[in-house]
Amino acid sequence: DADVTQTPRNRITKTGKRIxxxxxxxxxxxxxxxxxxxxxxxxxxxxxxxxxKDINKGEISDGYSVSRQAQAKFSLSxxxxxxxxxxxYFCATSDSGTxxxxxxxxxxxxxxxxx
Amino acid sequence: xQSLEQPSExxxxxxxxxxxxxxxxxxxxxxxxxxxQHDGGAPTFLSYNALDGxxxxxxxxxxxxxxxxxxxxxxxELQMKDSASYFCAVRVYNNAGNMLTFGGGTRxxxxx
Numbered sequence: 595d596a597d598v599t600q601t602p603r604n605r606i607t608k609t610g611k612r613i614x615x616x617x618x619x620x621x622x623x624x625x626x627x628x629x630x631x632x633x634x635x636x637x638x639x640x641x642x643x644x645x646x647k648d649i650n651k652g653e654i655s656d657g658y659s660v661s662r663q664a665q666a667k668f669s670l671s672x673x674x675x676x677x678x679x680x681x682x683y684f685c686a687t688s689d690s691g692t693x694x695x696x697x698x699x700x701x702x703x704x705x706x707x708x709x
Numbered sequence: 710x711q712s713l714e715q716p717s718e719x720x721x722x723x724x725x726x727x728x729x730x731x732x733x734x735x736x737x738x739x740x741x742x743x744x745x746q747h748d749g750g751a752p753t754f755l756s757y758n759a760l761d762g763x764x765x766x767x768x769x770x771x772x773x774x775x776x777x778x779x780x781x782x783x784x785x786e787l788q789m790k791d792s793a794s795y796f797c798a799v800r801v802y803n804n805a806g807n808m809l810t811f812g813g814g815t816r817x818x819x820x821x
Contacts, residue, residue: 629811634717636796637752637811644806653810684751695742695757696800696807702751 597621598701600685606707613672615704617685624690626668627698628652628660631682640683643668644690675708682706711735713812715797720818721787729782729815731797739800739807741773741780746814747793755782755795784817792819 598619607613617626624645629637639652641660649660657679659671672679682705686698713733721727731741740759744752758764758773758780770783784791794816798809 627808634813636813637798639808639810642808652808690806694759695740695754696809697742697754697757698744698752698809700751700753 596702598685598687598699600683600701600704602704603702604705606709607675608709609676611675611708613675613706615670615683615685615706617668617670617701619666619685619687619699619701621687621689621699622665623687623699624665625688625696626662627686627688628658628668628670629684629686630654631684631703637684640670672706675706677708680706680708711799711801711810713797713799713810715795715812715815717813718816718818720820722820723787723789725787726783726785727787727817729784729795729797729817731780731782731812733778733780733797733799733812735778735799735801735810737802737807738775738778739802741771742798742800742809743769743771743782744796744798744811745793746796752796757800787819789819789821792817 627642628640643662685701688698715731742757743755746752756771768785773780794814796814798811
């Protein structure tokens with residue numbers, strides 16, 4: 595079974611709709627992240643959480659919100675989706691305790707299209 | 710803020726050696742990471758340099774010069790399966806802790 599899972603894998607929605615993307619991990623990591631990937635722009639950080647009670651804005655948080663429901667779950671919401679939020683979204687985890695490299699482990703991604 | 714520069718595309722032939730450069734401007738620098746991403750896949754970790762010098766992991770090596778704000782990923786004995794995008798990422802420290810900022814990625818095409 596995959597260590598980091600994302601649901602849904604693909605989603606097509608309309609402008610103005612509320613969308614939630616979910617991420618779960620079985621790695622036992624304390625840190626979780628949401629990234630957005632657009633062609634030629636690499637990965638840009640939306641939000642990150644270093645533990646259940648910690649939420650931080652990333653580079654491009656406007657239009658997004660997150661919830662860390664448990665150590666293993668981190669969800670991303672688009673309150674009112676707009677077409678320029680069409681992108682590939684990745685969830686990632688890392689372990690602050692034992693990994694000096696802070697390696698991030700990515701989920702398979704969610705391809706979101708906003709019409 | 711942080712900025713990273715890496716070439717958008719590199720082409721090489723099977724069996725050759727290729728170097729992907731990364732220059733960065735940042736504050737609170739901890740280290741430089743490299744990730745590989747195949748088309749349709751998720752990024753996966755390749756290497757990390759916190760100190761100056763070369764780190765070798767099989768066919769892949771990564772180099773860092775903190776004084777020059779520069780690093781590179783060296784891929785030897787290229788194979789077709791190495792065709793992928795490669796991202797450098799700086800690990801920086803801010804008020805919340807440390808985090809990664811990724812470059813735009815270099816698409817490597819390996820030809821027979």
